[in-house]
Amino acid sequence: GAGVSQSPSNKVTEKGKDVELRCDPISGHTALYWYRQSLGQGLEFLIYFQGNSAPDKSGLPSDRFSAERTGGSVSTLTIQRTQQEDSAVYLCASSHGTSRQETQYFGPGTRLLVL
Amino acid sequence: GQQVMQIPQYQHVQEGEDFTTYCNSSTTLSNIQWYKQRPGGHPVFLIQLVKSGEVKKQKRLTFQFGEAKKNSSLHITATQTTDVGTYFCGGFNNDMRFGAGTRLTVKP
Numbered sequence: 001g002a003g004v005s006q007s008p009s010n011k012v013t014e015k016g017k018d019v020e021l022r023c024d025p026i027s028g029h030t031a032l033y034w035y036r037q038s039l040g041q042g043l044e045f046l047i048y049f050q051g052n053s054a055p056d057k058s059g060l061p062s063d064r065f066s067a068e069r070t071g072g073s074v075s076t077l078t079i080q081r082t083q084q085e086d087s088a089v090y091l092c093a094s095s096h097g098t099s100r101q102e103t104q105y106f107g108p109g110t111r112l113l114v115l
Numbered sequence: 116g117q118q119v120m121q122i123p124q125y126q127h128v129q130e131g132e133d134f135t136t137y138c139n140s141s142t143t144l145s146n147i148q149w150y151k152q153r154p155g156g157h158p159v160f161l162i163q164l165v166k167s168g169e170v171k172k173q174k175r176l177t178f179q180f181g182e183a184k185k186n187s188s189l190h191i192t193a194t195q196t197t198d199v200g201t202y203f204c205g206g207f208n209n210d211m212r213f214g215a216g217t218r219l220t221v222k223p
Contacts, residue, residue, distance in 0.1 A: 035213075042121075042215035043158070043203060056210070091157060101146050101207040106157040 002026065004107035006092050012113045013082055021077040021110045025094030032075050033093040033104060034067055043091065049075060050098060082114045119206045121214030129222050134191040136217035138204035147180055147187045148205040152216070158203055161189075196221050 005024045013019050025032050034046040045059035049069040060066070064082075069075040079086055089109040095102035118141040128134050138147065146165045150158035162171055164180035164187060171178045175198075177190045187206075191198055201216040 040218070043205075043213040045210075045212065048210070093158075100210050101148075101163075103148065103160045103163065104150075104158075104205075104211070106150075106159070108157050 004092055004094050004105055006090075006107040006110050008110060009108065010111045010113075012115065014115055015084060016081055018078065018080045019082055019112065021079075021090050021112070023075045023077070023092030023094075023107060025073065025075070025092070026096075026105055027073075029094035029096050029105070030072065030098065031095040031100070031102065032069055033095075034075070034077050035091040035093065036061075036088045037091055037109070038088045046077070046090075048100065050100075079112075082112075084114050087112055087114045119204060119212045119214045121204055121217055123217055124215065125218050125220075127220045127222065128194050130196060131193050134194050134198070134219055136189050136202050136204075136219075138187045138189075138206065138214050140185045140206045140208070142208050143184050144206040144208050145184075146207050147184075148207070148211075149178060149187075149189055150203045150205065150213075151200050152203065153200040156200075191219075194219070194221050196223055 007022045030051045032049040036044040047067045048056040064080045067077045089111050091109045093104040093106045095104045120139045122137050148163045149161040152158045168182045169180040175192045179188045201218045203213050203216045205211050205213045
């Protein structure tokens with residue numbers, strides 16, 4: 001079946017511009033995560049959505065970062081006024097069930113480069 | 116807050132040698148998950164350990180969960196070039212936190 005998809009796969013933008021990254025989770029998965037992975041680094045948690053509950057935004061690095069999940073499915077991560085340090089791969093993952101200890105299925109990521 | 120640390124950061128081995136990566140948590144974990152990320156790819160789930168002292172095997176891979184449920188290890192016997200990638204552990208205690216990963220390279 002279809003896995004987690006993300007778009008665009010690559011994004012090059014100029015410093016100061018806004019960007020939107022999209023994630024389509026696996027159908028039926030109620031949980032959705034966003035992570036950031038800088039070059040050669042680990043997975044930095046950004047935000048977690050679970051059904052209709054209020055999202056856990058504790059990992060967002062600044063107020064320039066925000067995310068929405070409409071209709072409990074597709075999610076959009078928005079970065080406003082991008083900075084060069086925002087350059088990274090942004091990974092989305094989804095999981096089945098209501099527990100955060102469920103197996104996470106990752107998408108291919110969006111590689112963001114801020115010039 | 117909860118921290119998950121992994122060592123080593125990098126490991127380069129000759130094909131056929133063994134490899135081990137270690138994961139340590141500052142708090143007791145409910146479970147631990149291991150993921151593999153191939154170069155240029157995305158993390159893929161390998162296994163989950165739940166019980167204290169649990170040992171699971173997948174072919175040449177052996178996963179252990181410590182008795183205190185604060186550490187874990189992944190051991191690969193007789194590495195192959197297909198084992199190349201970054202191995203991440205994710206520890207769960209109220210929420211999931213990932214280690215920085217161990218990047219394995221294998222020389223043929």
